[in-house]
Every structure is written in C-alpha cells, then in structure tokens.
Amino acid sequence: MYKFAYHKAKNVKDAAALLKKAGDSKLLAGGQTLIPTLKLRLAGPAALVDIGGVKELSGIALKGKDLVIGAMTRHAEVATSKVVRKAIPALAALAETIGDPAVRNQGTIGGSIANNDPAADYPAACLGLGATIVTSKRKIPADKFFKGLFETALGDDEIITEVHFPVPKSAGYAKFPNPASRYALVGVFVSRNGSDVRVAVTGAGEGGVFRVAEMEKALQKDFSAKALDGIAVKPRGLNSDIHASAEYRAHLVGVMAKRAAASAA
Amino acid sequence: MSASSIGAPVRRTEDRRFITGRGQYTDDIRRPYQTHAYFLRSPHAHATIKGVDAKKASKMPGVLAIYTGEDIAKDKVGDLICGWMVLSKDGSQMKAGRHPALAQGKVRYVGDSVAVVIAETPDQAKDAASAIKVDYGVLPAVADAAKARDPGAPQIHENAPRNTIYEWALGDAAAVDAAFKRARHVTKLDFINNRLIPNAIEPRAAIGEYDQGTESFTLWTTSQNPHVARLVMSAFIGIAPEHKFRVIAPDVGGGFGSKIFIYPEETVCIWASKKVGRPVRWTAERNESFQADAHGRDHVTHAELAVDERGKILALKVKTTANIGAYMSTFSSAVPTFLYAPLLSGQYEIPAIYCEVDGVYTNTAPVDAYRGAGRPEACFVIERVVEVAAREIRMDPAEFRKRNFIKSFPYQTPVASLYDAGDYPGALDKALQLHDYRNFGKRKAESERNGKLRGIGLSSYIEACGVAPSSLAGMLGCGVGLWESAEIAVTPTGMVEVLTGCHSHGQGHETTFAQLVSAKLGIPMEHINVVHGDTDKVQFGMGTYGSRSGPVGMSAIVKAVDKVIAKGKKVAAHVLEAAEGDIEFKDGKFQVAGTDKSAEFGAIALQAYIAHKFPTAEIEPGLK
Amino acid sequence: MKWTAIDDFGIVINPMIVEGQVHGGIAQGVGQALLEGAVYDKHGQLVTGSYMDYCMPRADNLPSFNVDYVVTKCPSNPLGIKGCGEAGAIAAPVAVVNAITNAVGHEDVPMPATPQAVWAAVQKSAKLRKAAE
Structure with a gap:
C-alpha cells in the first residue's frame, strides 16, 4: 500500500467537502474492491474519505412504490432483509450470490454501483429494475448512470446516497x-x-x-x-x-x- | 491415559494449536534487529539486463542494502542446482543452464529476481524496489512446451540448444514396434496434462540470521526437508559450512511438493544476513507464490496402445514433452522421467512399453514435483488410453481393465518397477459394487429425461510411494539417498521423544507417529513428543514428499522402537534378576516369562539412567 | 456427482487421517480436472496470476466421497503399510475426464474441463451426431 491521508466523514455533506478538499481522493465504502487494489499498489490516492460511519447512508425501507436502499447498506443486509425479500425477492437472492460471506458482510450496494465493475451483480439489478440512483447532488436513472467499464455518470465529489428500486410485478x-x-x-x-x-x-x-x-x-x-x-x-x-x-x-x-x-x- | 492402538481414528493433537492461532510459522517468528527483504522481479518473460540503476533507491528511507546478480557473483555464491542427473538416449548428460539466485545478464521468466532490497520495513523495501531502474533488452519468449523447440524459437540457455535439456527414454522400442505389428486394434491419443500452481495456504517464507560470535548461520524456512536444504546450500551453493548452519522448518502450512525445493529467496536471505549483519526476512506475497513457486505437471503427450483380438494389451508407446520452465528446479529432471515412465504399466500386464520424454526449457516459472509428481501424469496416460481403447473395441471398460490386470506378485514391469503386492480385481470389484456400477444405465437414462448428460469414468492407479531404496535412487542419478532416520529418546521419567527426519506440514505426523510409538511401547500418547524440522535436533532426514513418511519414515521409527525395547530388556533382566532371553515386553511392561515379575516401561527407563543395577561396562546407561 | 474411491494402503495406523489425505487428494485431483490451469500468454505473461483467474477447488465444487479400502500388506517394510498422501491426486483427474468424455460421447475434452470446455465438447457432440445422420 502507498501512503494516503485518512479522513472519517461525519455525514454526506462532510464527505463531499472532504472529497473536494483532498483533491486526488477516493471514497471508502465497504472497501471490498478498493482495499485489495490499494494493497496491490494498483492505486495510490492521496486521501481516503471513509463513509463507514455515516448512519444516514444505511437502511432499507419501502417508500410508496419504491424499495429504497441506502448506499452503505451491506450485501448481507439486503440478502437477509424481510422487506427486500417480500418486495423484490430476486434482489435479495442476487445479493446472496455476491462474493463470499466476508465480502457480503462488508461490501455495500453504493460501492458496487459506483465502481461499476463490468462483472458485478448490482448494475444488472439497477438497470433491470429501472432504478434511480440518488446522489448528493441529483437523481440519475439507471439507464443514464452506467457509462462503460468502471465508468459512471458520477462527478468527482458526488456521492451515491440511495438507490430507489420500483417494486416490479x-x-x-x-x-x-x-x-x-x-x-x-x-x-x-x-x-x-x-x-x-x-x-x-x-x-x-x-x-x-x-x-x-x-x-x-x-x-x-x-x-x-x-x-x-x-x-x-x-x-x-x-x-x-x-x-x-x-x-x-x-x-x-x-x-x-x-x-x-x-x-x- | 492409556496406550493407543494401530488402526484407531485418533484425533489430531496438533490441530489444537493450529485452529486456535498458536502455530509458529516462519512469518510468526520475530528476530532482534530483523530487516526485510523485497525482491524486484522481472516483468518480462525473456530479456537481457543491460543495466541496473539503484542509486536513487539506495538513498531512500530505511534502505540498508540493494544487491543484484553482480553481488552474488562477486561473493562467489554458487548457483542453485538440480540434484538429479538424467542422461539422454545418446548417453549425454542433461544440459542444465546456470541458475544464479539473482539474475545475471538475463531474465528468463516473469518473476525472475533481478535485485533484492533490504530495508527496515517491508514497505520501505518495496518503495525502494520500485525506484530501481532496470534497463531491459526485451527478447521474444516461448511459454508453450510444444513450441519450445520450433525453428526460430528463442534460445533460453546458451548450453541447451533448441531449449532441449534431455531426450530420455525407457523401455524396449523394438519389442514395442513388434507388438504393434501384431495388434488387432491400436488406440492413439494426444493430450495435455495441464500446468498447475501449487497454492499452499502458507506462502513461502525465510529468515536468515548470522551470528558473528560463533560464525554460524540459522535459516528458518518453509521447507518440507530442512536437512536437504542445509546440505544443498552448504555443499553446492556454498553459503555456510554444514556444521555451522542450522535450518529450521517450523510449522509449515502445506507444501504439496512446492516446498521441497531450494529457491533463490531463502538463499539470498541467508547470504545477505551476513552482509548486512542483521537477520533478513522475507515472506512471499500471494502474487509471488503464483509467479515464482515451482509449478506442476505441464506435459504434452502422444500415447498409443496396442490390443489383440481377445482384448489383451500388447504394448504401450508414449512420447512426452515436459515443460521444465526457465530453470531446472531441485528435482525437476526426475519428475517427468524416473517418477513418470516407471509407472506407465499402471495395474496392467503390458508385455512391452516404450516411453520417450524430452525435457524442454521455456520462459515460464520452474516446474517441479507437485502432489503425485510424475505419477498423476503417468496414471492419466495409461488410464485415458485404456478407457478409450475399451470404448473403441466396444468392451465394458471395467471388463477390459479386469482382463488386463496383473494378478500374481511379485510382478516385474517392462519399465523397471517391480510390484510386490496388490489385489487389483478385488479393489475394482469393491468400487463397482459400492458405486452401483450395474445400474449406471438407469441413472443415465433418468438424467437424459431431465435434459442432462451423465457419464461414468473409471481409473485405477499404482503409486511408487517413498521413492526408494537409496541404492536404486543412486543408480538412477539421484544426488541423495532416499532412506529415513528416526531416533527414540526416552527420558529418565519414561517420557519419549520421537525424532524424525520426516517433516509434517499438514499431514498429522505428530499424531500418527505418536500413535504408532504409543501402540508399540504401550505408553500413552501424551507421554510422547514428535520432534521434526530442525537440523540441530534431528540427526538427518530426507523430509516429507512422495508419500514416504508412512512406508519409509514410520519404518525407521519402528526399527528405533525395537532397539529401545531390546535395550530395555537388557536393563530389565538385571533389574528383575532374570535371564535376558526370559524378558518379554508387552503392554508397556517388561515381564519375566511365565512369572508375575514385571516392571513398567517408565521404571526401566529410570533404571537405565541411574545405572545402579547393571554393569556399565556391559550396558551403556541411558535409553535410546 | 457420485464418487467412489477404493484404495489399498496396506495396514493403516490412523484411518481418520488417511481418509483426510484421500479427501484432500481427490479435491486436488478434481481441481486439476475441472478448475485449475496455469495459463501463460504468448509473451510469457502469467494470465492466471491470482485467485481471480486461477480457480482452486472449493467445498461446493465437490461431492461427498465414498471411501473404502482393500488391504494387501506391503511385504517390503516392517509395518506392511503403503503411502497414502498422493493417492487421490493421482487417480482422480483421469476418472473425471473419462466420465465427461463418456457423457459427451467423444474423447476431445481438455483439462481443465471448464464450463466453456464442456460446452464446446457438447457442441461438438451435436455436430458429430448430425454428421453421422
């Protein structure tokens, strides 16, 4: 690992400010891709902004016709959530197939979507359900969010806060x-x-x-x-x-x- | 507490420390003033080294030294060796290219070490390594064994034209040709035995330490055979005189063969520890394991089987190209030759067999023994070709095998191996019955109804376990003997130390060996301690690989136990005031035959040490 | 998958440890047959340089094993025992390939017989069937 500065964000606003201030920085969510990348020295950001402690980013709720999942919600929580299992069982089942138990207990939906690995599972769910990705700045429909390999519509200091999945038939x-x-x-x-x-x-x-x-x-x-x-x-x-x-x-x-x-x- | 017995499913005693994190692996060991080595590895499969510029790197924080192949050469550190001589058909010796511990002039595979950085912390060593500038002259590379000898293929070692190390053969070519002429049916097959990466859960590691006071060296390393490591590093690489060189292989987390060999990294750690005057440690990162552990298999083979009109095998003809990699690892020459061709007869009576093996260099990691080492490759050849032959002549593959099984022993194969015992039809019948082979057709039909394909495959195998005896190994070109040593040291309180030259790296020897000694001496397993993996404690040994710890290692233990019992009888005769010939040893007791006069094992051990009751001119005190 | 292994290890000291060796050996053998394969590209770069690309066998890749023994004593050592450490790794790969080739109906199946390789072999079977018709 190369050296980097570490910042722990208190809330989304704070995280966005830290991202902007630190310049060459990365958001640390569950770290299941980022940490191995750092360990292999394949990336060397000057700073990491840890949003692990931002409570408002986590949670699962049914709001109107949408299932709303906070960006920092872990895969294991989605896989085992009664709300998800009832509203969109396919989404819970998908979360259960991601990685292994260690990855599922740590990895987050926001992290997965922001990384947009071409072989990740969540992007298929977002696009396949017509989800809306809510960020610190705006709402982006899934159809416009995924731009290519590891590329998304996210700006440099833009943070995913929630994903809204319309509950399908x-x-x-x-x-x-x-x-x-x-x-x-x-x-x-x-x-x-x-x-x-x-x-x-x-x-x-x-x-x-x-x-x-x-x-x-x-x-x-x-x-x-x-x-x-x-x-x-x-x-x-x-x-x-x-x-x-x-x-x-x-x-x-x-x-x-x-x-x-x-x-x- | 009571004695154990042979055949009891005793739980592994070593697992308590392993599963509670109390194992002591090389990387767990901390030495005072230790330093950290990081190896700068070649990103190219084949390139000349035009220059190495480490000026900037050597001034970076924490850096103590940076060494390259030039320093190795200057200090006259010997090359790594391949310890098994293989001769070509024409009688010429194998063409082993030089293998310096750090590359000199040229790199030959991705992962070949160009330089080592020794620093106060691993990160500092790594940072400095990335600041070293190596000027490479990239050359074309060849990785595929089948293409290594193509015209125009890059030349990897100057002394091995067409990248050919040897062209070896075993068997009677003329007899095979004659048999093929008589054949009713000939089955021909081409296949590749895929290359494997061993992936022991514990990566390789080493700590080298030089004691300036006693001018002696200690190496902790992930080895399956520490005595062999010491011997090779003393006698051939010339790092340290053997009597002032201790090699310790503490707990080792799996080897599968990959930790038999003597590698550049531990060689550099022990050499550099004297140069920097502090202990030098290194633990492989997983990507280094992938790149630079010796890989396994990688054969390209053509096989032909001749069968007569009654479905009897007449002859087998095999031609294999074996990928040896960029350098010849410690036992690499023997794996595709002596550990391979002598097994080609499998469980079958085959009157004539001929096998040619060409060993070739490629720009890949060295290839050496990996679980089975030559034998899985041989089993694959014979069992594939037998299966396909049965299918081609429309005979049930089980029936075809039975028809050709060896049924009387001893049996001399045409490929040097002599089989001493076995029950091949018995084993197959038992397997067929347990597997419900008869009803396979029903299961297949059922699968087809569900839109699925189902197939059944058989294989039978033999294994040359323990690769021995030493005289034969010597005749075949092996640089060492393949016997095993054991010592049973009884303490005055009747506790037993079992010193073995085998090395347990997951096999459970601490349990099995103790269980054996417990059963033989009639004392509880808790009174027995199995000691291995330290050249200062165990007199000598060849280590563990090739399924040898049982047949070779435990045989030595039994012989040592017998000696302890014999000596115990002498002592007991004096203690019990009876003739030595009247003393029986049973259930942990020395007993005067036909009487109730007896003494416990522990009591006789004490008597052996206090020596009050026997003439020391006649019997040496002590019990071992 | 249904798996039966009969070994002859002569006299066995600790059957639990021996069975563990058989299990581990078979796992590695199945690994070679179905999953593991080091790949270098034509420039000599190791393509399978991590667990992302080099597939080790895991518990869910394997069936339960029926393991049993026949016993002939080894006459060449005092205990009558034979080695057991490599047995599974020796016999397993070829049994797997023999089973797959039996299922697809032709012999052209490489190791490791990955999903892609088996798919290609099934395609080939279909072609062979068509050609035969």
Whole structure:
C-alpha cells in the first residue's frame, strides 16, 4: 500500500467537502474492491474519505412504490432483509450470490454501483429494475448512470446516497459465476412492471451492463422463458477471456435470460 | 491415559494449536534487529539486463542494502542446482543452464529476481524496489512446451540448444514396434496434462540470521526437508559450512511438493544476513507464490496402445514433452522421467512399453514435483488410453481393465518397477459394487429425461510411494539417498521423544507417529513428543514428499522402537534378576516369562539412567 | 456427482487421517480436472496470476466421497503399510475426464474441463451426431 491521508466523514455533506478538499481522493465504502487494489499498489490516492460511519447512508425501507436502499447498506443486509425479500425477492437472492460471506458482510450496494465493475451483480439489478440512483447532488436513472467499464455518470465529489428500486410485478436474476472469481461470467436480470419489461445483462458486455431490446420485446408479448426461444445475442461486442469466449458468453446470455424469466414468471 | 492402538481414528493433537492461532510459522517468528527483504522481479518473460540503476533507491528511507546478480557473483555464491542427473538416449548428460539466485545478464521468466532490497520495513523495501531502474533488452519468449523447440524459437540457455535439456527414454522400442505389428486394434491419443500452481495456504517464507560470535548461520524456512536444504546450500551453493548452519522448518502450512525445493529467496536471505549483519526476512506475497513457486505437471503427450483380438494389451508407446520452465528446479529432471515412465504399466500386464520424454526449457516459472509428481501424469496416460481403447473395441471398460490386470506378485514391469503386492480385481470389484456400477444405465437414462448428460469414468492407479531404496535412487542419478532416520529418546521419567527426519506440514505426523510409538511401547500418547524440522535436533532426514513418511519414515521409527525395547530388556533382566532371553515386553511392561515379575516401561527407563543395577561396562546407561 | 474411491494402503495406523489425505487428494485431483490451469500468454505473461483467474477447488465444487479400502500388506517394510498422501491426486483427474468424455460421447475434452470446455465438447457432440445422420 502507498501512503494516503485518512479522513472519517461525519455525514454526506462532510464527505463531499472532504472529497473536494483532498483533491486526488477516493471514497471508502465497504472497501471490498478498493482495499485489495490499494494493497496491490494498483492505486495510490492521496486521501481516503471513509463513509463507514455515516448512519444516514444505511437502511432499507419501502417508500410508496419504491424499495429504497441506502448506499452503505451491506450485501448481507439486503440478502437477509424481510422487506427486500417480500418486495423484490430476486434482489435479495442476487445479493446472496455476491462474493463470499466476508465480502457480503462488508461490501455495500453504493460501492458496487459506483465502481461499476463490468462483472458485478448490482448494475444488472439497477438497470433491470429501472432504478434511480440518488446522489448528493441529483437523481440519475439507471439507464443514464452506467457509462462503460468502471465508468459512471458520477462527478468527482458526488456521492451515491440511495438507490430507489420500483417494486416490479415480478423479477428474476440468473447468474453463471466465473468459477475462479465468482463474479458473473454472465448474469441476466429480468423484470416486469406493468408494460415495462426489462432485460439487463452483466458480465458479458465490453462496455459493461446492457439491455437486450429483442428479449424485452418478446417478453412483453409473453412473459415466459419459452418466449425467448430462438433469440440469440450476437457475440460481437461481448467480452472474451480465458474463462469464456464471446461465443460462449452469447450462449450463456440466452440460457441465463431463460432461467431468469422462468424464475420471474 | 492409556496406550493407543494401530488402526484407531485418533484425533489430531496438533490441530489444537493450529485452529486456535498458536502455530509458529516462519512469518510468526520475530528476530532482534530483523530487516526485510523485497525482491524486484522481472516483468518480462525473456530479456537481457543491460543495466541496473539503484542509486536513487539506495538513498531512500530505511534502505540498508540493494544487491543484484553482480553481488552474488562477486561473493562467489554458487548457483542453485538440480540434484538429479538424467542422461539422454545418446548417453549425454542433461544440459542444465546456470541458475544464479539473482539474475545475471538475463531474465528468463516473469518473476525472475533481478535485485533484492533490504530495508527496515517491508514497505520501505518495496518503495525502494520500485525506484530501481532496470534497463531491459526485451527478447521474444516461448511459454508453450510444444513450441519450445520450433525453428526460430528463442534460445533460453546458451548450453541447451533448441531449449532441449534431455531426450530420455525407457523401455524396449523394438519389442514395442513388434507388438504393434501384431495388434488387432491400436488406440492413439494426444493430450495435455495441464500446468498447475501449487497454492499452499502458507506462502513461502525465510529468515536468515548470522551470528558473528560463533560464525554460524540459522535459516528458518518453509521447507518440507530442512536437512536437504542445509546440505544443498552448504555443499553446492556454498553459503555456510554444514556444521555451522542450522535450518529450521517450523510449522509449515502445506507444501504439496512446492516446498521441497531450494529457491533463490531463502538463499539470498541467508547470504545477505551476513552482509548486512542483521537477520533478513522475507515472506512471499500471494502474487509471488503464483509467479515464482515451482509449478506442476505441464506435459504434452502422444500415447498409443496396442490390443489383440481377445482384448489383451500388447504394448504401450508414449512420447512426452515436459515443460521444465526457465530453470531446472531441485528435482525437476526426475519428475517427468524416473517418477513418470516407471509407472506407465499402471495395474496392467503390458508385455512391452516404450516411453520417450524430452525435457524442454521455456520462459515460464520452474516446474517441479507437485502432489503425485510424475505419477498423476503417468496414471492419466495409461488410464485415458485404456478407457478409450475399451470404448473403441466396444468392451465394458471395467471388463477390459479386469482382463488386463496383473494378478500374481511379485510382478516385474517392462519399465523397471517391480510390484510386490496388490489385489487389483478385488479393489475394482469393491468400487463397482459400492458405486452401483450395474445400474449406471438407469441413472443415465433418468438424467437424459431431465435434459442432462451423465457419464461414468473409471481409473485405477499404482503409486511408487517413498521413492526408494537409496541404492536404486543412486543408480538412477539421484544426488541423495532416499532412506529415513528416526531416533527414540526416552527420558529418565519414561517420557519419549520421537525424532524424525520426516517433516509434517499438514499431514498429522505428530499424531500418527505418536500413535504408532504409543501402540508399540504401550505408553500413552501424551507421554510422547514428535520432534521434526530442525537440523540441530534431528540427526538427518530426507523430509516429507512422495508419500514416504508412512512406508519409509514410520519404518525407521519402528526399527528405533525395537532397539529401545531390546535395550530395555537388557536393563530389565538385571533389574528383575532374570535371564535376558526370559524378558518379554508387552503392554508397556517388561515381564519375566511365565512369572508375575514385571516392571513398567517408565521404571526401566529410570533404571537405565541411574545405572545402579547393571554393569556399565556391559550396558551403556541411558535409553535410546 | 457420485464418487467412489477404493484404495489399498496396506495396514493403516490412523484411518481418520488417511481418509483426510484421500479427501484432500481427490479435491486436488478434481481441481486439476475441472478448475485449475496455469495459463501463460504468448509473451510469457502469467494470465492466471491470482485467485481471480486461477480457480482452486472449493467445498461446493465437490461431492461427498465414498471411501473404502482393500488391504494387501506391503511385504517390503516392517509395518506392511503403503503411502497414502498422493493417492487421490493421482487417480482422480483421469476418472473425471473419462466420465465427461463418456457423457459427451467423444474423447476431445481438455483439462481443465471448464464450463466453456464442456460446452464446446457438447457442441461438438451435436455436430458429430448430425454428421453421422
């Protein structure tokens, strides 16, 4: 680890001020990606602003038609929350597949979304449920939030505070984990909310999480796994690495989409 | 407290300290005035070193010294060695390239150490290492064994043309060719035995310490065989004279073979400790384990099996290219040759076998023994080709195996191994029955109804456990003997120290060995302490690998126990005033046969030490 | 997955420790067959340089093992014992590959037989079936 200054924020305002003041700084949420990155000396920020103690950022509540999850809410809390399990069981199930128990007890939804790892699970849920990401400055719809590999719409001193998930009629998530890292080799999130049907894919795209219009159209007509028969995603634009070629990923998108739809139907 | 017995599922006594965090691993040991080493490793697989500029780095905070290959050369530190000579078919010796502990002139794999920084803290050492400027002349690299000898492949060591270390063979080529001509069916297969990274849970570590007063060295290191480490580092690398060099392998968290070998890092730590005048420690980070622990397997193989019209195997022909990596690790030459080809007969009567193995250099981490070491590779060859042959001639693979099993012993294979005992059909039958092999078809059909594929695979294996005897090992080119030592030291109060040259790094020897001695001496396990892993305590030993601690290590223990009992009988004869021939030892008691006169083991131990009741000219005091 | 292993270790001193060795060996053997594989690229860079890419076997990758023994005493040492440390790692990889090739119906399956490799093998089976029709 390189040396860095450490600041503990009291609240969101304080955190934003510290971020701005420190210049080359990083927000420390659950630290499940950031800390290993620092340990490997792959990053060397001048300062870390720790929002671990900011109570207002944590919590789960049903507000109107939205399930609202605070940015510092741990994966384990989402996985075990009765509120989440009742409102969007697929989201609780997704949280339960992230990493291992140590990661789930420490990692946060805000951290995951802000990092936008192309193989992370939460971006699929955000895009697949049409969530709204609330920050210290504004509200950003998921469709405009994820910009590419590890890139988001967040500004330098902008902090995610909450994620608003519209409660769908039904939703499902199916993930094929990378055998080594257990990140998603391919993960597909499917939901329907009235006439709004969404299919979001993580792990596969060169540019991170994406939606599959053709599948959404088919599911709008008939929300069932069978409706996806014969719809193939093209390998072009999909990731290829030692674990899975673009062709295999394309195949997995089809299989996972059907499994997700079956679990949601 | 009572004695244990052979065959009892005794719980592991060492686990209490391991699972409560009280183990003492190398990294847990703190030495006064210790310093920290960090190795600057090559980011290139193959490059010349045109220059190393450490001026700025050496002035950084906490830095005590920076050494490169030049310093190693200046101090005449010997190269690391491969301790097993393998001869090519033409009788020429294997072509081992030089392996200096720090690269000299050239790096040959990603992870090859170019320099070491010794500093007050690990972070300071690391910071300084990143400030060292190495001027590399990047060369083309080859990682794939199958391509290492292609025309135009980069030359890795000057003395090994076409990157070929040896072209070795075992068996009778002419007999095999003749048998193939008679064959009804020939099965041909090509496959790769994938390269593995050992990943012991405890990374490698070392602490070197030089005592200026006594001019002696101590090395704590993650070793499966501390005596061999001391021998190699004294005799070949020339770090320290053997009698003034203590190697301690304390608790070690897994090895799987990767901690047999003598590596550059511990060599540098012990050498540098004298130069800086303070203890030098190093613990690998996990990425260093991946890059620079010796890897395993990595064979490219073509195999052919000849079968006659009755489904009997006639002959086996094998050609393997073995990836040795960028340098020859300590036993790397033997793994794909002597630990491989002699096992190719598997459990089968195969009249003729011929195997060729070419060992090649590549720009990858050194490859050496990894759990099984040659034997899994051999088992893969014979069991794949047997399975496929059975399928091709449409014979049930279990039936095909049974038809070809060796059924009488001793059995001499055509690849040097002599089998002494076994019941191969018995083992397979038991497996088939337990597995409900007969009803596999039903399970397969059931799976198919659920849209799934189901398959069944068999394998049978033999293993040359303990790689011995020493005379054979010597004949085959091994630089050391492969016997084992044990010493049973009884204290005056009847407590027992078992000193063994084996090394436990997860196997549970402290339990099994104590259990064996307890059963033999009829004393409680709590009275027994198993001591290993310290060259100052244990006279000598070859360590633990190759499934040798049982057949070789425990055999030595039994022999030592027998000597203690024999001596005890002599003492008991005087104490019990009977003839030595009338003394029996049973259930922890020395007894005069046919009488109720007896003495407990502990009582005789005390008598052996106080020596009141026997002539010391005839019997030496003490009991061991 | 259903797994049966019969070993002949001769006389066994501590059956619990021996069974542990068998379990660990099989785990490593299954690791080699299905999960583990060091990959260098053509420039000699280690692609599998961390647990993110190098897959070690974990408990949930493995079935329960049926382990049993036949016993023939080793005549070459005083206890009649044989080694047990490497047994599982020796016999397991090829049993797994023999089972997978049996399932897919052809012999072209590499180690490690990763999900991608098995998928490719199943694709190949389909092609072979079509060609045969």
